[in-house]
Amino acid sequence: ASTVAPAEGSVALAVVPGDGIGPEVTDEALKVLEVAAPAGVKFEKTRYDLGAERYLATHEVLPDSVLAEIRRHDAILLGAVGGKPNDPNLPPGILERGLLLRLRFELDHYVNLRPSRIYPGAVSPLSTEILGKGDVDFVVVREGTEGPYTGNGGALRTGTPAEVATEVSVNTAYGVERVIRDAFARAQRRPRKKLTLVHKTNVLVNAGSLWWRLFEEVAAEHPDVTTDYCHIDAVMIYLATDPQRFDVIVTDNLFGDIVTDLAAAITGGIGLAASGNVNPDRTTPSMFEPVHGSAPDIAGQLVADPTAAILSGALLLDHLGHPEAAARIEAAVIDDLAARTPGRQRSTPEVGDAIAARVTG
Amino acid sequence: ASTVAPAEGSVALAVVPGDGIGPEVTDEALKVLEVAAPAGVKFEKTRYDLGAERYLATHEVLPDSVLAEIRRHDAILLGAVGGKPNDPNLPPGILERGLLLRLRFELDHYVNLRPSRIYPGAVSPLSTEILGKGDVDFVVVREGTEGPYTGNGGALRTGTPAEVATEVSVNTAYGVERVIRDAFARAQRRPRKKLTLVHKTNVLVNAGSLWWRLFEEVAAEHPDVTTDYCHIDAVMIYLATDPQRFDVIVTDNLFGDIVTDLAAAITGGIGLAASGNVNPDRTTPSMFEPVHGSAPDIAGQLVADPTAAILSGALLLDHLGHPEAAARIEAAVIDDLAARTPGRQRSTPEVGDAIAARVTG
Ligand SMILES: CC(C)[C@H](C(=O)O)[C@@H](O)C(=O)O
Ligand SMILES: CC(C)[C@H](C(=O)O)[C@@H](O)C(=O)O
Numbered sequence: 001a002s003t004v005a006p007a008e009g010s011v012a013l014a015v016v017p018g019d020g021i022g023p024e025v026t027d028e029a030l031k032v033l034e035v036a037a038p039a040g041v042k043f044e045k046t047r048y049d050l051g052a053e054r055y056l057a058t059h060e061v062l063p064d065s066v067l068a069e070i071r072r073h074d075a076i077l078l079g080a081v082g083g084k085p086n087d088p089n090l091p092p093g094i095l096e097r098g099l100l101l102r103l104r105f106e107l108d109h110y111v112n113l114r115p116s117r118i119y120p121g122a123v124s125p126l127s128t129e130i131l132g133k134g135d136v137d138f139v140v141v142r143e144g145t146e147g148p149y150t151g152n153g154g155a156l157r158t159g160t161p162a163e164v165a166t167e168v169s170v171n172t173a174y175g176v177e178r179v180i181r182d183a184f185a186r187a188q189r190r191p192r193k194k195l196t197l198v199h200k201t202n203v204l205v206n207a208g209s210l211w212w213r214l215f216e217e218v219a220a221e222h223p224d225v226t227t228d229y230c231h232i233d234a235v236m237i238y239l240a241t242d243p244q245r246f247d248v249i250v251t252d253n254l255f256g257d258i259v260t261d262l263a264a265a266i267t268g269g270i271g272l273a274a275s276g277n278v279n280p281d282r283t284t285p286s287m288f289e290p291v292h293g294s295a296p297d298i299a300g301q302l303v304a305d306p307t308a309a310i311l312s313g314a315l316l317l318d319h320l321g322h323p324e325a326a327a328r329i330e331a332a333v334i335d336d337l338a339a340r341t342p343g344r345q346r347s348t349p350e351v352g353d354a355i356a357a358r359v360t361g
Numbered sequence: 362a363s364t365v366a367p368a369e370g371s372v373a374l375a376v377v378p379g380d381g382i383g384p385e386v387t388d389e390a391l392k393v394l395e396v397a398a399p400a401g402v403k404f405e406k407t408r409y410d411l412g413a414e415r416y417l418a419t420h421e422v423l424p425d426s427v428l429a430e431i432r433r434h435d436a437i438l439l440g441a442v443g444g445k446p447n448d449p450n451l452p453p454g455i456l457e458r459g460l461l462l463r464l465r466f467e468l469d470h471y472v473n474l475r476p477s478r479i480y481p482g483a484v485s486p487l488s489t490e491i492l493g494k495g496d497v498d499f500v501v502v503r504e505g506t507e508g509p510y511t512g513n514g515g516a517l518r519t520g521t522p523a524e525v526a527t528e529v530s531v532n533t534a535y536g537v538e539r540v541i542r543d544a545f546a547r548a549q550r551r552p553r554k555k556l557t558l559v560h561k562t563n564v565l566v567n568a569g570s571l572w573w574r575l576f577e578e579v580a581a582e583h584p585d586v587t588t589d590y591c592h593i594d595a596v597m598i599y600l601a602t603d604p605q606r607f608d609v610i611v612t613d614n615l616f617g618d619i620v621t622d623l624a625a626a627i628t629g630g631i632g633l634a635a636s637g638n639v640n641p642d643r644t645t646p647s648m649f650e651p652v653h654g655s656a657p658d659i660a661g662q663l664v665a666d667p668t669a670a671i672l673s674g675a676l677l678l679d680h681l682g683h684p685e686a687a688a689r690i691e692a693a694v695i696d697d698l699a700a701r702t703p704g705r706q707r708s709t710p711e712v713g714d715a716i717a718a719r720v721t722g
Contacts, residue, residue, distance in 0.1 A: 093563040101564070125491045125602045148530070148565060155567045159574070163534040165567040169509070173524040200615070202454040203462070204509060206516045206526040213520070236623035237631065240601070241486045254561070258619060262597035270598065 004282040006321025007074055013043045014073040014285060018051040020294025021304035021348075022079025028306035028352025029077060032332075033313040036325045036359045046073070050099055052083030052090055052294070061098030067106060075316050076103070076287035079309060080294040097151075104144050107284040109277035110175065111182050112142035112253075113315065114260040114291070116243075120338040122268030130241060138246035139190075140263060141183040142256025144277055146175040147207075149253040171207040171252070177214045182280050183250035184222045194247035195219075196228040198235050198255055211252070235259060239266055264291055274311035278319055286319050288312040302348045307333055310355055332358035365643045367682025368435055374404045375434040375646060379412040381655025382665035382709075383440025389667035389713025390438060393693075394674040397686045397720045407434070411460055413444030413451055413655070422459035428467060436677050437464070437648035440670065441655040458512075465505050468645040470638035471536065472543050473503035473614075474676065475621040475652070477604075481699040483629030491602060499607035500551075501624060502544040503617025505638055507536040508568075510614040532568040532613070538575045543641050544611035545583045555608035556580075557589040559596050559616055572613070596620060600627055625652055635672035639680055647680050649673040663709045668694055671716055693719035 015030065017023035033043065048066060055061055070076060081099060083090045103109070118124055118136040152168035180197075187195040197215045201208030212229075219227045230238065232255045238245055239262050251259060264273035273291035290308030298304055311333060318326035332355045346354070376391070378384035394404065409427060416422055431437060442460060444451045464470070479485055479497040513529035541558075548556040558576045562569030573590075580588045591599065593616045599606055600623050612620060625634035634652035651669030659665055672694060679687035693716045707715070 093566060096563045097566075125488055127486055127488050130486045148528075151566075152527075153530070153565075153567045155571065157534075158570075161534050161538070163571055165532045165571040166513075167509075167530040167532075167565045167568045169514070169528040169530070171526045171528075173518075173522050177522070200618075202457045203615075203618075204514075204528045205454060205458075205512075206514045207528045209519075210516065210524055210526040233618050233622040236619060237626040240623060240626035241630070254564075257561075257564075257594050258597060261594035262601060262623070265598040265601035269602070 004321065008040050010042050010044050011075065011320065012073040013045045014070045014076040015045050015047045016050050016076060016078040016081075017047065018079040018081040018294060019053055019083060020080060020296040020299040022051065022081065022294050024079075024299070024302060024304050024348045025290060025306040025309035026077060026079035028348060028355075029309035029313040031352045032310045032329055032356045032359060033077075033316070035356045036313070036317060036329045038322055038325050041320075041322065051081035052087075052095060055095065056083065056087075056089055061094060062102055067102075070103075071107065071284060073285045075285050075320060077313065077316060078287055078289040080290065080292060082294040082296070084296050101149065103287055104277050107277075107287070108279050109144045109286060110179055111276075111278040111280055112144040112256060113276040113278050114140045114142065114263065115274065115315070116140060116260070116263035116267045118267045119272060119334055121340050122272060122337065124266055124268050126240070126243075126266055130243075133242070134244040136243045136267060138243070138263070139186065139248050140256060140260045141179060141186060141248060141250045142260060143175065143179045143251070143253045145253075146170055146172060147253030169204070169207055169252070169254070171210050173210060173214060176211055177218065180214050180218045180250055183248055184218055184225055187225045187248040188222060190247055192226075192247040193224055194226040194228065196230055196246055196249050198230050198232055198249055198251035198259060200232050200255070201229075202231065207252070215250075232258070236262065239263060260291070270308070271305050272308050272311070274308050274315055276312070276315040276319060286316075288316040288319070303345065304348050306348050306352050307337070307355075310352065328359050329355070365682065369401050371403050371405050372436065372681065373434040374406045375431045375437040376406050376408045377411050377437060377439040377442075378408065379440040379442040379655060380414055380444060381441060381657040381660040383412065383442065383655050385440075385660070385663060385665050385709045386651060386667040386670035387438060387440035389709060389716075390670035390674040392713045393671045393690055393717045393720060394438075394677070396717050397674070397678060397690050399683055399686050402681075402683065412442035413448075413456060416456065417444065417448075417450055422455060423463055428463075431464075432468065432645060434646045436646050436681060438674065438677060439648055439650035441651065441653060443655040443657070445657050462510065464648055465638050468638075468648070469640050470505045470647060471540055472637070472639040472641055473505040473617060474637040474639050475501045475503065475624065476635065476676070477501065477621070477624035477628045479628045480633060480695055482701055483633060483698065485627055485629050487601070487604075487627055491604075494603070495605040497604045497628060499604070499624070500547065500609050501617060501621050502540060502547060502609060502611045503621060504536065504540045504612070504614045506614075507531055507533060508614030530565070530568055530613070530615070532571050534571060534575060537572055538579065541572075541575050541579050541611055544609055545579055545586055548586045548609040549583060551608055553587075553608040554585055555587045555589065557591055557607055557610050559591050559593055559610055559612035559620060561593050561616070562590075563592065568613070576611075593619070597623065600624060621652070631669070632666050633669050633672070635669050635676055637673070637676040637680060647677075649677040649680070664706065665709050667709050667713050668698070668716075671713065689720050690716070
């Protein structure tokens with residue numbers, strides 16, 4: 001959706017490999033990025049050591065000085081962060097809020113982008129009857145800086161039988177309009193040119209009316225885009241029984257969180273799902289990461305599939321104004337997926353090498 | 362979860378057939394209820410004309426006098442309400458908030474109960490591989506009187522580019538504890554005795570901490586119940602890929618709305634899904650209804666499947682303290698479903714008659 005000129009020459013890339021399989025899959029994403037980048041684009045990488053390991057060692061999550069440094073980059077590539085499940089030294093939410101959400105909010109990543117596509121060979125949990133209805137290929141544009149994620153709300157009489165706890169979803173015309181505009185621009189660039197607003201306007205009337213009004217207003221400026229509205233609960237049914245109906249979905253931060261995980265599940269698992277936390281104006285670095293976590297149980301064995309990280313690299317290139325290079329990576333991934341032999345497990349670098357070879361070849 | 366004595370003798374039943382196919386399926390639910398009710402239980406029915414038709418004719422949604430009358434009943438059976446899609450005379454949300462949600466709040470229906478089971482012959486959108494892992498049979502206990510459904514929040518500078526709209530999720534220890542207790546009691550009565558809390562504690566920290574604390578507190582009193590926690594986004598993945606893992610789920614009002622529609626979808630569609638809006642203390646009448654809508658497009662043709670309404674009748678009997686009668690209805694439905702011939706469409710009364718015959722036979 002950006003009208004910013006393509007990044008050329010030296011591109012400053014902040015790399016946050018993170019924990020568990022994060023570093024392993026990040027290496028492969030970088031490998032493929034390097035070979036896919038257009039002539040003239042050169043990545044100057046700086047590695048930042050953030051995540052569970054750093055927190056456990058130093059109690060630091062994201063020092064202000066590190067954030068200030070990261071901010072001076074053109075883009076961020078993140079592997080995965082997160083420690084062992086139920087580690088008593090790692091309070092739940094500390095990395096999520098202190099690192100992942102803080103980056104989204106500080107860097108104004110108002111577009112959280114999650115393409116959802118059933119690739120060849122991907123194992124969808126949906127029946128052959130549902131899958132037989134046609135290709136599943138949509139993208140969710142999730143608002144990233146507002147809604148119930150703002151940390152508004154509080155608690156009174158905490159820990160007592162009289163406790164009251166609130167969560168406030170904050171929605172501004174400023175924030176809603178810009179993400180809706182981005183979604184329309186993305187819909188316009190796709191063959192089907194269809195955009196679905198997802199909300200719960202029949203219950204959440206204040207926020208719902210704002211989203212609805214701005215959606216209608218921006219729709220009037222885009223007569224070539226077909227528009228549609230679904231309640232979040234109805235989307236559950238459609239994603240399970242008729243995912244083909246979606247092209248681009250725009251929704252709020254929490255509904256987007258929910259919809260994108262279901263979308264990842266039905267398209268064959270979070271093992272393939274890539275995501276971007278994007279500031280389309282490119283006034284701050286956007287961040288690209290696989291949707292999967294750090295999988296500490298398989299870390300260090302080089303058995304993790306780096307495909308989601310590699311596809312996140314494609315989103316990064318697209319965001320920097322290089323859609324052809326991004327398309328080359330995606331095509332290479334599709335070819336690689338189609339050529340996979342069930343039962344034959346390749347190592348993480350083998351998958352990276354194979355995809356890199358298809359990009360160059 | 363009720364420790365209230367079974368309803369005997371004359372049971373006052375408020376019947377709200379509603380719109381579209383509502384009256385048709387309600388007739389069949391009543392037919393089956395009558396034959397399934399234990400000897401000594403007699404339903405005294407009063408019909409209330411509420412829904413889209415009444416609103417369009419009189420602009421009344423739920424007059425206070427009608428609510429006062431309904432309140433004096435022992436239970437409510439509702440068909441479905443809702444007019445034609447996009448009827449300009451029927452503003453969106455008016456029936457949802459003015460009738461359905463108002464009844465839940467006024468009658469303190471703090472347990473919104475939605476059993477999810479893949480019945481024989483039901484067409485699930487999940488693959489045979491996923492379904493082959495085992496039976497899917499769980500129940501969602503959704504909080505019904507708090508959360509983001511309270512109508513808290515508001516809007517400032519409405520209609521301008523400076524608009525701010527908020528939605529406040531209100532959670533009280535009082536409200537959260539009672540629904541968690543109900544869920545534990547239900548889990549305790551099931552063979553697997555497993556209860557999963559669903560929330561988003563890593564982001565919604567205030568509400569999340571309250572739910573988490575009370576869940577842990579009540580769990581300590583129920584050592585025979587296995588407990589588990591899932592973020593709402595992870596539940597999306599589990600429901601699509603491993604629904605067998607769930608036994609009882611307890612969650613807040615909005616997450617429950619979302620989870621139950623996905624649950625209905627994966628178990629074979631909302632055509633079979635029943636629900637109860639329950640006050641387990643029986644100090645007010647609880648309301649039972651199929652999850653499906655009024656389907657105005659097929660109304661009047663007697664082709665609607667009354668199974669979900671009939672199963673709602675089973676929930677009603679169970680709530681009134683007659684679990685054996687409820688089980689008889691469910692068993693009759695299962696037999697009827699197993700005996701259905703694909704392609705052979707029976708009329709609404711034929712299905713009702715067949716199930717009623719199996720209950721008595
Ligand atoms: C880790 C968590 C805070 C995050 C979110 O809720 O946004 C994650 O679920 C995601 O979707 O990126
Ligand atoms: C109609 C609507 C207000 C309602 C809800 O959101 O609770 C419905 O979706 C349901 O699940 O019963």
